[in-house]
Amino acid sequence: MGASQPHESARAHVTGTATYIDDIPEIKGTLHAAPILSNVAHGKLRGVDTREAEAMPGVRGIVLARDIPADPVLATFVHDEPIFARDKVEFIGQVIGLVVADTVMEARRAARKVKLDIEPLEAILTTHDAIRAQSFVLPPVTVKRGEPDAALARAPHRLQGTLEVGGQEHFYLEGQVGYVVPLEQDQWHVYSSTQHPGEAQHWVAHALGLPTSAVKVECRRMGGGFGGKETQSGHIVVWAAIAAKKLRRPVKLRLDRDDDFMVTGKRHPFTYEYDVGFDDSGLVTGMKLVLAANCGWSADLSGPVADRAVFHVDNAYYLSDVEIVSYRCKTNIQSHTAFRGFGGPQGMIVTEAILGDIARTLKLDPLDVRKRNLYGIGTRDTTHYQMKVEDNILEPLISRLEASCQYRARREEVARFNEQSPVVKRGIALTPVKFGISFTATFFNQAGALVHVYTDGSVMVNHGGTEMGQGLNTKVAQIVADELGVPLERVRVTSADTSKVPNASATAASSGTDLNGRAAQFAARQVRERLARFVAEKQECEPGQVIFAAGQVSTPSTHMTFEQLVDDAYKSRVQLWSDGFYKTPKIHYDKVTLTGRPFYYFAYGAACTEVAIDTLTGENRVLKVDILHDVGHSINPALDLGQIEGGFVQGMGWLTTEELVWTDKGYLATHAPSTYKIPATGDWPPHFKVEFWPEANREDNVGGSKAVGEPPFMLAISVWEALRDAVASARGAATVRLDAPATAERVLGALR
Amino acid sequence: MQLQTIRFVRRGQLVSVGNVTPSRTLLEVLREDLAACGTKEGCGEGDCGACTVVVGEPEGGKLRYRAINSCIALASSVDGKALWTVEDLAADDGTLHPAQEAMVQCHGSQCGFCTPGFVMSLFGMYQNHVAHGRPITRELAQEELSGNLCRCTGYRPILDAAQAMASLPAARIDEAEVLALLGRHPRGGGDPKRSGKPWIPASAGMTLAQLLARRAAEPAAQVVAGTTDVGLWITKQHMQFPQVLDVTRCEELRRVERYENHLAIGAAVTLTAAFSALVEDRPQLKTFANRFAGLPVRNAGTLGGNVANGSPIGDSMPLLIALGAHVVLMSVHGHRDLPLEQFYTGYRENILAPDEILAWIKVPRPRVGELMRVYKISKRFDDDISAVCLAISMHLEDGVVAGVRIGAGGVAATPARAVQAEAALVGQPWNEAGARRAADALRAEFKPISDMRASAAYRSEVLGNLMHRFWLESQGARDINLEALAT
Structure with missing residues (x-):
């Protein structure tokens, strides 16, 4: 632990031998499916004419709602999504059925020949229209502390405003894909590119009317997930399973990239209204916020996403008197879902915007206003959801970055540059992140693992987590190798598989290593302890005196190789494998009042970003980024650095170039990389420096580490704040209205 | 099939x-x-x-x-x-x-x-x-x-x-x-096992005459020259072609020929090679060339394909129009040579006859005193399609605009020449007021649409602003773009 080991699949990645679902050799008789998509945002589905499609070459069958063996509604928590549209359609891209054919292209060609008879109804597309029509996927939620109305009334200064922040397509490089193979006696082997095999298993079993035990879901790796394969992957295998059931053949469903954009949910777009009061020092004394999440046509994970947004409105700041109203708007677009940060970014960004505008209004440095509002230690330390912030390192972390990146000198330099530069203007911002770690649904915070030691001393570990590129399997292998004192190459991590570790939570909420790493550690520990007891008995010493390190096992009187010990132990009938189970301590949460301790700990970080804008065109570029981030004691610094850099760049994309555009008919016009622009190589800034905060996690977490998947994403809010700083500098204005993403067009608009 | x-x-x-x-x-x-x-x-x-x-x-x-x-x-x-x-x-x-x-x-x-x-x-x-x-x-x-x-x-x-x-x-x-193994190299020693039988693939090469003959004989064949767009007709529009005629198999059209007054770029020259030749003449085009697309697209796609395809958002046409490029169309009956802007008749429509192919693109060499710039506005800097593309080539004599050609992309159904803006400039002194008039004319000349790349209003505004940038650059202003800061 603590070493920058390469990703356990790195060699397989670079040689093209790492297997993704579509690379698995196909079983004889495999058919391919393509979805039939609604082309109307909202309407009555009066008929589906499949005659022309059925006559197309290679077509083997059409699958519609009537072919679903059991419950035609997907087994989601809210139970509000028909598996295939039945009598109505609710967005353009809704899946009405599948065409199944001998080849992928035959299926896709035929799917476009299916004729839909849809009577259009009025569509709701925006949060504004949804609130007016009281169209919600879940009821509104209000969190309140103190007396915000009174605090606002007596505040020396007030600011009111609105803001819109766009969604984000996951753009996992491997699109959604599933491969369903019927086995004997109504058992099913499902290969899914999924972050949540357990849920896919549950959904497939439910739709087919089978016990969960009849379905096995397996995922060796995903080609990226980012939250987009937490629930959305489940739909794919349910659809394919229904086709496989009807046609009695293995069926693969791999979405074309454009279909993937059209069918699957994205990061929730948010709109905001705010009213904030503050004093002369920039201290926020009262705040009222409305957060409206555009959830799309169904609830999916919108409840917990919107909750997390409410939880993260404070970001790093103590909000004394505050009211937050959260709307979960139902609209006729894709059903938005989990995406790295899971509402956290959408919660934080509005407060960062407000603090930036407060600073400019008062002619103070935004960093000073941010520091003025930070959570205290021993005072001003309780969140608006009544959790005490016990591990606060915000002030020293921010101050350290402020010094190391020379924030003050650079701010002056930016001002000097702007005075003499007529067209190009620069901006700078330093923003913090405080991100709560744990699933807010407490029961998800559990994990299991299996560690098998074979008689040759090789080790296999299996856990409930999934590998999507983040390096979970590498970290788990490091943890197990460390626990058993064997070289890393002796430890192999195998596919996530519901038949090995059951009931596993999604690999999400940044919790993969915290949960599964600990479970694997416990499993390995039990094997080690058995071995230690076995050796201790033979060598007449205490089990605690048996040391496992570097493939050797030593006692005060002797030492042997791990392999020797294992062989001896096997022959003495010592159990060489074990399970491990972990549940996160300390957490509890009341989902009615939205209070409690939903998070085991917080992960912290801060970023300083400098940008430039072109005032003739609004084009913009990130020039310099300095990050100080808290991963606790890193289990693998190279992987953690990868998460920090990759998360930041993804966040930068969300706030700059990645624009989702729906037409006034509800058609997503940006549905391929030709029109939807994630960052490319040229967007990596010329200066990018990352440092780790040196302290271990103050809570007892695996290896002293902290979760790292999501928190760095929100460091990119510094990019957007720096752009607003540049716009303010160019305009000489205090408040800046700049919706996100800050495309060239929006920046030019903000300059007016 | x-x-x-x-x-x-x-x-x-x-x-x-x-x-x-x-x-x-x-x-x-x-x-x-x-x-x-x-x-x-x-x-x-x-x-x-x-x-x-x-x-x-x-x-x-x-x-x-x-x-x-x-x-x-x-x-x-x-x-x-x-x-x-x-x-x-x-x-x-x-x-x-x-x-x-x-x-x-x-x-x-x-x-x-x-x-x-x-x-x-x-x-x-x-x-x-x-x-x-x-x-x-x-x-x-x-x-x-x-x-x-x-x-x-x-x-x-x-x-x-x-x-x-x-x-x-x-x-x-x-x-x-x-x-x-490709049959192009006599391996020393003549070891029959190593060298095998020399193998010349049937489709390896075609003369221009053969290409034109096939075009005349197979009018239903889909002509391709890199398939960086036609490929999408297959993968996204699910089209199938009974026959394909691949222009890049014609060696003669894979050449860039340099003449005193113009470059002749064969229709099968890759975008990489074509831009390399254009940049050699006009180094200021380097960034634009790199931004044209990702390298794998520039390595496969051809300038001829981009021009013949005639997408209103293709980036090469505004540039070529501003440079005064001509296209040479050929068939078994002969050839035609005409200014590029006369090639297009409507959205993705052109004057090619069924038996004709676009064979050459002729680009005038730079004249002394040429003021030439091309601007591309897109959401992402690299590998994106223009919301607006504006190319301006100006020639001054004694501070007066003696000649100017302006090509614009993303603002009309076809790549277009901004004749009204040109008219507002020609014969006038080149000064800030003149640049402003040209900017206004540019904004008035086109009625761009709003789409996922940009709104009509933004496109119009930026067209004029880019004319202002051209004015500033003509006056020697530096550091007025982001590219200078990024390196």
């Missing part, structure tokens, strides 16, 4: 694949027919680079290496060439190629799905730069990898890997062996 057998060299062997339909893509053949699943499909439209492979072609007794997108390349396009995929780089004993080893050492893969494409782009860079002793700079790495998307890393480790390749133990391609 015409079925064909395609043959190419891979891993030191001649590979033959039968029964390939004309619209079958290279990626399909790799993954479905050859079970070579290392190459991935990310988008199926040449925009993500996950499917990048490297093609080698004989040129002047050597191999020329090009990284291309296999998802939009026709399988037939590699007939008679050498092909490398991600499975083909490591040595038989498992030793990784420097492109692979550097990626491992620099932690360049996370989910690994884009990795094969990056590795192949790196391999292309290795052959084209490192193998010739030329180091890879950060700038070059960013330029040449701009057609490969990664959603995990943020790119730093991959850029590091590009720069690290040269310091790893070298890997060498036995070019003589490949050329021998």
